[in-house]
Amino acid sequence: MKRIIGELKVASVFLPAVLVVALVITGVNSLKIPSYSDIGKNGTEINTDANAKAKKTLIGKKKTVSAVKSVSKGPAGKLGDFKEKGNYKDGTYTGSARGFQSDITVSVTISKGKISNVQVLSQGETPSYWARAKAVVSRIKRSKTTNVDTVSGATYSSNGIINAVRSALRKAGGKSKVKPKPILPVKPKPLPKPKAGGKVYAIKNIMVTPDRKKQFKEYPLENVNIHIKKGKIIRFSKIKWGSTNSYDVGFQKRVEDEMIPKVLELNKYSKIDNVTGATCSSNAMKKAIGKALEEAKKEGNVPDQKDKKKPKKPKKPEGGNKKPKKPKKPKKPDNPNEKIFSYTVTNISGAPIMVIPTDDDFGKYALKSIGFKVKNDRIIDMFNPVWEESPKNRDYQISTFQRMKSSLVSRGTLDSIAGATCTSKAIKDAADEALRLHRSKPGQ
Numbered sequence: 001m002k003r004i005i006g007e008l009k010v011a012s013v014f015l016p017a018v019l020v021v022a023l024v025i026t027g028v029n030s031l032k033i034p035s036y037s038d039i040g041k042n043g044t045e046i047n048t049d050a051n052a053k054a055k056k057t058l059i060g061k062k063k064t065v066s067a068v069k070s071v072s073k074g075p076a077g078k079l080g081d082f083k084e085k086g087n088y089k090d091g092t093y094t095g096s097a098r099g100f101q102s103d104i105t106v107s108v109t110i111s112k113g114k115i116s117n118v119q120v121l122s123q124g125e126t127p128s129y130w131a132r133a134k135a136v137v138s139r140i141k142r143s144k145t146t147n148v149d150t151v152s153g154a155t156y157s158s159n160g161i162i163n164a165v166r167s168a169l170r171k172a173g174g175k176s177k178v179k180p181k182p183i184l185p186v187k188p189k190p191l192p193k194p195k196a197g198g199k200v201y202a203i204k205n206i207m208v209t210p211d212r213k214k215q216f217k218e219y220p221l222e223n224v225n226i227h228i229k230k231g232k233i234i235r236f237s238k239i240k241w242g243s244t245n246s247y248d249v250g251f252q253k254r255v256e257d258e259m260i261p262k263v264l265e266l267n268k269y270s271k272i273d274n275v276t277g278a279t280c281s282s283n284a285m286k287k288a289i290g291k292a293l294e295e296a297k298k299e300g301n302v303p304d305q306k307d308k309k310k311p312k313k314p315k316k317p318e319g320g321n322k323k324p325k326k327p328k329k330p331k332k333p334d335n336p337n338e339k340i341f342s343y344t345v346t347n348i349s350g351a352p353i354m355v356i357p358t359d360d361d362f363g364k365y366a367l368k369s370i371g372f373k374v375k376n377d378r379i380i381d382m383f384n385p386v387w388e389e390s391p392k393n394r395d396y397q398i399s400t401f402q403r404m405k406s407s408l409v410s411r412g413t414l415d416s417i418a419g420a421t422c423t424s425k426a427i428k429d430a431a432d433e434a435l436r437l438h439r440s441k442p443g444q
Contacts, residue, residue: 088113088172095167099125099133099160106137106161108168115144118165125157126250128277133157135359140165153254153277198229199301200237201292208243208284213395219243221284226292231303232267233289236260251278255285269293276419341374343434344384353433355393355426365390367426372434379431381409396420401427 088110096105102124109117118137123130133154140148146165150158206221220242227235241252258275259282266272269289274282296302346369347353353367366388373381382405387397400420404427407415414431416424 088115088169091172093168093171094121095164095169095171097160097163097167099123100129100154100156101125104157104160104164106164106168108165108172110172115140115165115169117141120161123157123160125160127247128250128254129154129157132277133161136161138359198227198234199296199299201226201228201295202238203288203291206284206288206291208241208248208280210280216243216245216248216280219248221288224285224288226289228292228296228301231293231296231301233263233269233292235264248281251275251281254278255281259285263289338375340380341438342371343374343437344369344371345430345433345437348429348433353426353430355422357422362390362393365393367430370427370430372431374434374438377435377438378412379408379414379434380412381405382427382431385427393423396423400424 090110090112092107092109094105094107096103098104104123104125105121107117107119107121108115109119118141120134120137125133132151135151136148136158140146140162146162146169148162150162202223202225203221204223206224207218208221209218210216221240222242223238223240225237225239226233227237239256241248243249243252254275255278259272263269263272272286272289274286345353353370354364355367356364368386368388370385371383372379373383382401385397385401387394390397400417400423403417404414404424407413414428416428
């Protein structure tokens with residue numbers, strides 16, 4: 001018993017030291033460096049910025065333990081294109097970009113994070129190009145995005161408007177940091193390398209005459225040298241126009257850039273197409289070409305004629321195994337006594353006949369009434385169109401009706417007219433209504 005008590009006395013001397021060691025070990029374990037992760041709804045890690053570091057300081061007795069927040073970097077998603085919806089700060093911003101021959105400056109209004117209005121503040125483009133390119137402004141306003149089509153024949157100015165709006169959108173900021181790729185202007189097709197040889201025909205003073213709209217003063221195509229070799233045009237040179245007005249220069253340049261390369265590719269010149277929107281300048285160049293070809297023909301500057309003629313195929317002997325063809329039945333001539341019915345169309349199923357634009361080039365207006373003649377269940381003529389007052393579209397109305405009437409009388413078809421698609425559609429819709437009225441009457 002005395003021995004046990006003695007051992008306990010000895011152990012009691014070390015007991016405080018043992019307790020201290022146990023407490024130290026417990027404290028150290030409680031100071032384990034924590035790890036951090038962001039947990040999503042489904043228990044998966046949500047990736048955060050790999051460069052962000054979060055620090056937390058744990059203070060123990062006589063020392064400080066620092067733990068760095070660890071961030072798990074998951075697979076990166078694909079970066080989307082420049083998003084233009086819901087990314088911008090409300091307000092009005094300006095932007096500029098280069099057009100065809102000047103800087104274009106626009107004002108873009110952002111409302112509820114989207115494009116609500118676009119206004120052109122300044123531009124110095126060629127009027128003929130700008131008249132077509134400004135339709136891009138309406139397209140951007142309508143679609144709330146700059147991802148719209150450019151206008152054919154005015155690509156430079158169209159791209160200038162789009163890039164100017166995008167410049168303003170960058171100032172408006174947004175969640176996406178990806179800058180849109182600029183739309184590069186399409187370079188005109190270069191002229192083919194001039195061929196050597198050929199005789200030069202200098203054609204002078206062919207007048208550029210305005211149409212009935214008279215949007216410019218008459219002026220001459222003062223000179224154009226046309227090089228012809230064996231009846232083929234191989235080169236144009238020394239082209240000089242008699243007007244330096246910016247309005248006229250735009251059309252002149254289009255004829256040189258678009259019409260002349262096509263002419264050089266032709267072998268026959270019976271039909272040379274005009275440049276759309278530059279008809280008057282095109283007609284002057286076509287007259288010069290015709291005059292040069294006439295002079296070349298008088299001098300014998302024509303294509304080589306082939307001496308060898310193709311041998312005629314021998315006639316097949318009469319008879320043979322083939323069955324003789326049955327003679328075609330002659331078509332029944334129209335009965336002159338067949339009754340002709342006339343209809344005046346004022347509406348379609350109670351709704352007015354509307355001319356509705358595909359772009360915002362003009363305001364919609366009504367075709368109040370139009371008459372049609374029907375024979376043998378087909379339309380043979382039309383007459384007396386009455387249009388809602390629209391001075392801007394008066395020329396389209398007159399020319400479209402006359403050309404469609406001519407096509408109907410000569411070929412029996414009611415074809416749409418290029419460049420007047422909306423007006424043509426209104427007339428064709430009215431014609432369909434006339435046929436419906438005719439077929440709805442019993443005994444006809």
